[in-house]
Amino acid sequence: MKQTKSRRWAWFLGLVIFLALAVSAWTRWAGGEAAVDYRTVEVVMGNVERTVTAVGALQPKDYVDVGTQVSGQLLRVHVEVGDRVEQGQLLAEIDPTVYAIRVRAGEANLERLRAQLAQQEAELRLARQRLARNRQLLEQRATSRETVEENEASVHVGEARIAAIRAEIAAAEANLEGDRANLAYTRITAPIGGTVVDESAVAGQTVNASQSAPEIVRLANLDTMTVWAQVAEADVTRLRRDMPAYFTTLGMPERRWRSSVRQVLPTPKVENGVVLYNVLIDVDNEDQLLMTDMTVQVFFLLDEATDVPLVPVAALTPARGPGGRYEVRVMTPNGIETRQIEVGVRSRTSAEVRSGLEVGDKVVLGAPAAATRSAAGGAAMRGRW
Numbered sequence: 186m187k188q189t190k191s192r193r194w195a196w197f198l199g200l201v202i203f204l205a206l207a208v209s210a211w212t213r214w215a216g217g218e219a220a221v222d223y224r225t226v227e228v229v230m231g232n233v234e235r236t237v238t239a240v241g242a243l244q245p246k247d248y249v250d251v252g253t254q255v256s257g258q259l260l261r262v263h264v265e266v267g268d269r270v271e272q273g274q275l276l277a278e279i280d281p282t283v284y285a286i287r288v289r290a291g292e293a294n295l296e297r298l299r300a301q302l303a304q305q306e307a308e309l310r311l312a313r314q315r316l317a318r319n320r321q322l323l324e325q326r327a328t329s330r331e332t333v334e335e336n337e338a339s340v341h342v343g344e345a346r347i348a349a350i351r352a353e354i355a356a357a358e359a360n361l362e363g364d365r366a367n368l369a370y371t372r373i374t375a376p377i378g379g380t381v382v383d384e385s386a387v388a389g390q391t392v393n394a395s396q397s398a399p400e401i402v403r404l405a406n407l408d409t410m411t412v413w414a415q416v417a418e419a420d421v422t423r424l425r426r427d428m429p430a431y432f433t434t435l436g437m438p439e440r441r442w443r444s445s446v447r448q449v450l451p452t453p454k455v456e457n458g459v460v461l462y463n464v465l466i467d468v469d470n471e472d473q474l475l476m477t478d479m480t481v482q483v484f485f486l487l488d489e490a491t492d493v494p495l496v497p498v499a500a501l502t503p504a505r506g507p508g509g510r511y512e513v514r515v516m517t518p519n520g521i522e523t524r525q526i527e528v529g530v531r532s533r534t535s536a537e538v539r540s541g542l543e544v545g546d547k548v549v550l551g552a553p554a555a556a557t558r559s560a561a562g563g564a565a566m567r568g569r570w
Contacts, residue, residue: 225516225547231495233535237423237485239464241414241432243475245405246467249377252398253279254370259390264402266384270375277373277401279392284368291361298357302350309343316340379406382477410475411447412466414483415454421462424449424485430466432481442475444468446485490530494538500548501528501536513542514549521549 253259257279264276316336322328383403386392392399412432416424424446431443450463466483468475501511504525511528514521526541542548 223516223521224550226497226500226550228494228496228538228542228544228546228548230492230544231535232491233489233493233495233530233532233537234484234486235488235530235532237416237420237487239414239416239420239483239485241412241464241466241481241483243410243479243481244413244477245379245382245407246409246411247377247379248382248403248405249379250400251276251373251376251402251404252400253277253373253392253394254398255279255284255367256392256394257281257283257371259386259388259392259401262384262386262388262401264381264384266381268381270378270381270404272375272378274375275372276375277386279371279373281368281371284364284371287364288361288368291357291364295354295357295361298350298354302347302354305343305346305350309340309347312336312339312343373401375404377404377406379404382407405477407473407475407477408470410468410470412444412468412481412483414464414466414481415461416464416485418453418460418462421449421464423487424464429486430483431486432466432468432483434475434479434481436479437474438482442468488530490537493529494542494544495535496526496528496538496542496548497550498531498534498536499550511536515542516547516549 260278260280262277264270270276316333316339319328319333319336323330323333381402382405385400385402392401414432426446426448428446429443430446431441433439433441444466446464447467448465450465453460453462455461464483464485496513500513502513504510504512510525512523512525515524524541527539529537529539531537
């Protein structure tokens with residue numbers, strides 16, 4: 186009796202398991218495709234850009250290394266790093282003692298030469314008067330020709346002496362002008378307006394200008410900065426002057442500074458075997474947020490489209506036929522259908538839709554793994570049954 190009941194329970198459990206397997210197989214065979222969860226993205230309006238990217242650094246467009254043209258001890262430095270100065274403002278002073286003495290000596294020498302010139306001019310007037318008087322006497326045979334000839338020689342000598350003194354005066358004036366210039370050079374002034382970005386000398390230091398001009402400070406006009414972007418040789422041929430560009434900084438990646446290309450330098454730099462060309466971009470820095478040597482990410486705009494339908498590049502499959510046409514899979518109420526579309530401007534992630542899709546259409550991004558497993562499982566079950 187117990188064995189009979191055990192057999193009945195075994196058959197009952199087997200029947201339940203069999204029915205459960207049958208129902209599961211039928212469900213997977215009949216409704217497996219509908220259970221697939223496809224990844225879709227909606228076509229939306231937006232902007233797309235095709236760019237060349239590069240890394241660069243910021244430098245002031247205009248800067249001057251202010252040095253000294255004379256040697257001596259640096260008495261005072263009137264500015265510090267970070268100070269804003271105007272053109273002509275006094276920056277530093279060098280001990281003027283030696284140069285002031287040279288100026289006074291030059292002025293005294295010039296006065297001496299001018300006095301000698303006055304003396305020679307007076308003697309020349311006297312010599313000319315004697316010559317004129319003796320010529321009258323010679324006509325009256327009251328003096329000899331020899332005396333007249335001596336008077337003529339005295340006049341010529343006087344004229345020559347005056348010419349020589351005048352030449353000495355000109356040389357002395359030139360020397361004095363140089364000495365006065367050197368004295369003025371002891372007061373170092375700003376050649377341009379800007380900001381002191383570096384200070385290379387301190388008060389009390391002796392500077393020697395005999396071989397090269399020692400640098401005292403560096404001035405930079407930070408109102409206009411220049412981006413020095415390093416562009417790879419594969420991309421530089423696509424750039425041109427006045428091409429629009431923008432860049433971002435590490436500190437403010439959300440802000441774009443827009444400008445255009447000023448110059449593509451023809452001489453490359455080779456770093457670790459990589460050929461790079463410097464491309465210069467000037468940008469206004471009125472708010473003084475951009476600083477020297479900041480690292481920037483530069484984007485050169487090759488093409489752009491604004492306020493256009495966009496589709497992800499991942500949804501595109503090249504289609505046969507003319508260029509610019511692709512195939513996409515679109516989710517519709519009746520299932521997935523394949524369409525050919527025409528695209529325009531394309532970036533690494535998005536593409537402009539020119540025809541074939543409308544805003545709001547949902548495109549399928551590839552075939553998900555779940556769909557593949559479901560389809561394979563359904564086919565296997567159909568084969569078994």
